Amino acid sequence: MSQLGHISAVNIGRQGNNAVSLWNSQTASTGGYRFCSEQRNPRLLRSSDVISHKLNIPAIKRARKRASPLKVVCIDYPRPELDNTVNYLEAAYLSSSFRSSPRPNKPLEVVIAGAGLAGLTTAKYLADAGHKPILLEARDVLGGKVAAWKDDDGDWYETGLHIFFGAYPNVQNLFGELGINDRLQWKEHSMIFAMPNKPGEFSRFDFAEVLPAPLNGIWAILKNNEMLTWPEKVKFAIGLVPAILGGQPYVEAQDGITVKDWMRKQGVPDRVTEEVFIAMSKALNFINPDELSMQCILIALNRFLQEKHGSKMAFLDGNPPERLCMPIADHIQSRGGEVRLNSRIQRIELNEDGSVESFILNNGSVIKGDAYVFATPVDTLKLLLPDEWKEISYFTKLDKLVGVPVINIHIWFDRKLKNTYDHLLFSRSPLLSVYADMSVTCKEYYNPNQSMLELVFAPAEEWVSRSDSEIVEATMKELAKLFPDEIAADQSKAKILKYHVVKTPRSVYKTVPGTEPCRPLQRSPIKGFYLAGDYTKQKYLASMEGAVLSGKFCAQAIVQDYELLRAGVRSKLAEASIPN
Numbered sequence: 410m411s412q413l414g415h416i417s418a419v420n421i422g423r424q425g426n427n428a429v430s431l432w433n434s435q436t437a438s439t440g441g442y443r444f445c446s447e448q449r450n451p452r453l454l455r456s457s458d459v460i461s462h463k464l465n466i467p468a469i470k471r472a473r474k475r476a477s478p479l480k481v482v483c484i485d486y487p488r489p490e491l492d493n494t495v496n497y498l499e500a501a502y503l504s505s506s507f508r509s510s511p512r513p514n515k516p517l518e519v520v521i522a523g524a525g526l527a528g529l530t531t532a533k534y535l536a537d538a539g540h541k542p543i544l545l546e547a548r549d550v551l552g553g554k555v556a557a558w559k560d561d562d563g564d565w566y567e568t569g570l571h572i573f574f575g576a577y578p579n580v581q582n583l584f585g586e587l588g589i590n591d592r593l594q595w596k597e598h599s600m601i602f603a604m605p606n607k608p609g610e611f612s613r614f615d616f617a618e619v620l621p622a623p624l625n626g627i628w629a630i631l632k633n634n635e636m637l638t639w640p641e642k643v644k645f646a647i648g649l650v651p652a653i654l655g656g657q658p659y660v661e662a663q664d665g666i667t668v669k670d671w672m673r674k675q676g677v678p679d680r681v682t683e684e685v686f687i688a689m690s691k692a693l694n695f696i697n698p699d700e701l702s703m704q705c706i707l708i709a710l711n712r713f714l715q716e717k718h719g720s721k722m723a724f725l726d727g728n729p730p731e732r733l734c735m736p737i738a739d740h741i742q743s744r745g746g747e748v749r750l751n752s753r754i755q756r757i758e759l760n761e762d763g764s765v766e767s768f769i770l771n772n773g774s775v776i777k778g779d780a781y782v783f784a785t786p787v788d789t790l791k792l793l794l795p796d797e798w799k800e801i802s803y804f805t806k807l808d809k810l811v812g813v814p815v816i817n818i819h820i821w822f823d824r825k826l827k828n829t830y831d832h833l834l835f836s837r838s839p840l841l842s843v844y845a846d847m848s849v850t851c852k853e854y855y856n857p858n859q860s861m862l863e864l865v866f867a868p869a870e871e872w873v874s875r876s877d878s879e880i881v882e883a884t885m886k887e888l889a890k891l892f893p894d895e896i897a898a899d900q901s902k903a904k905i906l907k908y909h910v911v912k913t914p915r916s917v918y919k920t921v922p923g924t925e926p927c928r929p930l931q932r933s934p935i936k937g938f939y940l941a942g943d944y945t946k947q948k949y950l951a952s953m954e955g956a957v958l959s960g961k962f963c964a965q966a967i968v969q970d971y972e973l974l975r976a977g978v979r980s981k982l983a984e985a986s987i988p989n
């Protein structure tokens with residue numbers, strides 16, 4: 410920390426691409442940020458505020474002349490591809506707090522179960538803070554729900570078709586930190602929906618680059634007259650007024666109601682739900698609007714509409730284990746951490762006082778540490794929960810969080826399909842959710858002569874136990890409507906060269922009404938035991954961004970608990986002391 414008159418410069422990052430923000434030091438830690446680079450009119454930061462990328466030397470000098478009591482905070486802030494708003498600053502600030510935290514005298518050994526994005530980021534940020542993570546993954550591949558495999562022909566197939574959104578500040582910050590920003594292939598700022606009544610046709614919502622948020626979103630909706638009529642748009646807009654006026658408290662209060670019921674309560678015509686929200690519900694949580702909690706839609710709308718590029722989409726340029734997970738694992742290992750595959754935790758062994766003594770692996774190995782993290786899916790955690798913890802309300806609430814089934818399908822065709830875009834497409838078909846021609850959208854899968862469609866099949870409850878051939882047959886019938894000139898269900902047009910079907914019987918937690926209060930904080934009531942995962946408490950949905958943020962929160966809790974963990978304080982298993 411270097412002194413500049415009354416101003417202290419904290420944590421000046423790497424050269425170039427550094428954001429400098431001036432804010433009132435008293436409010437910085439509370440999250441009530443004051444935007445002080447134009448120091449005359451301090452005001453609360455809005456998510457649309459643009460934070461300067463460059464070192465704002467003139468602003469520092471001006472503040473210095475006035476002997477300002479402001480603190481200058483310089484954050485190592487790798488330039489994100491898109492927005493440069495307070496959400497990104499917060500993400501970068503949290504990341505930099507690990508690197509700038511005091512180096513521990515004796516690093517903690519932290520044993521982490523599960524190398525999905527949550528476990529990987531927990532380990533990464535713990536390593537950044539000078540600790541030693543030992544990351545144990547059950548399978549022989551990194552990534553969990555972003556895992557992928559190479560077949561005998563060298564083609565990749567994935568657990569899920571994954572889209573990165575502009576409104577993913579922590580993910581973009583992570584890419585920046587790892588120096589892999591160029592691996593995100595950003596697409597045109599549009600949402601493209603198939604038109605079931607006009608087979609082979611699409612309807613677009615195009616977000617104008619010249620307009621700020623939320624006008625660009627409102628304009629995109631107003632301009633599209635193919636999916637919604639003007640009276641429907643007006644009724645939908647009126648229905649949304651309480652959400653706009655009520656802000657976050659209103660959004661949180663809508664957890665108790667399904668999308669379908671909320672629309673009816675607000676007087677929004679059923680056709681709006683059918684035209685737009687079936688597709689959105691399936692894309693967000695692989696279920697229909699009669700099951701999905703309205704809070705989920707409002708959170709997504711909030712993010713998409715409040716940030717200019719919030720709904721802009723990117724594809725990773727190749728398979729996630731190598732293109733995203735390996736750089737994180739390499740980073741962890743370069744800082745003394747360990748990443749071990751084929752290491753399934755079979756049992757959580759407890760001390761007499763109910764705290765964790767060790768993790769027992771399926772091969773019988775005993776792994777001990779100073780702290781323990783479960784970054785597995787919630788369904789796995791529930792299966793492995795020690796009996797002694799089962800009555801604790803923090804854990805009993807997990808019963809309501811249940812993974813939803815989903816199927817990811819890849820079909821390689823003998824030709825290049827024409828009726829497609831270099832983009833994600835909402836199929837609006839009964840069995841399918843979103844899809845993309847990955848031979849166009851993804852650099853590593855690029856093929857000028859043949860298409861590979863990757864499709865998300867949802868809701869999949871009734872289908873997940875059926876055979877792959879049945880699932881592909883049903884998919885082909887749907888594809889015949891999306892590609893009327895090019896695909897027929899009997900393959901009399903485009904021929905299938907091969908396919909892969911990946912079933913995930915328990916994927917992200919099913920966001921039905923009443924689940925939000927059941928999401929656990931990352932710090933559990935058991936001292937030394939923490940959770941990470943997209944289902945744990947964080948302001949994003951069950952998504953890659955949510956998983957990454959949960960990992961950061963988990964690492965932050967452990968760093969904050971350093972003294973406690975070093976002292977080896979063990980919890981007394983008393984429900985009374987457990988925060989609900």
Ligand SMILES: Cc1cc2nc3c(=O)[nH]c(=O)nc-3n(C[C@H](O)[C@H](O)[C@H](O)COP(=O)(O)OP(=O)(O)OC[C@H]3O[C@@H](n4cnc5c(N)ncnc54)[C@H](O)[C@@H]3O)c2cc1C
Nearest residue numbers: 523525526527547553554569571572754942943952953956
């Ligand atoms: C089909 C599909 C499409 C999706 N599309 C998108 C999208 O477009 N955009 C988006 O943001 N999100 C999307 N998601 C959601 C996103 O993939 C998840 O939210 C995120 O990857 C979850 O990360 P996680 O680390 O919390 O959990 P996981 O990825 O489930 O990681 C948990 C890890 O724990 C491991 N594990 C389990 N049991 C044990 C054990 N006993 N011992 C050790 N390890 C264990 C697992 O093998 C796994 O690696 C999609 C998901 C699916 C399934």
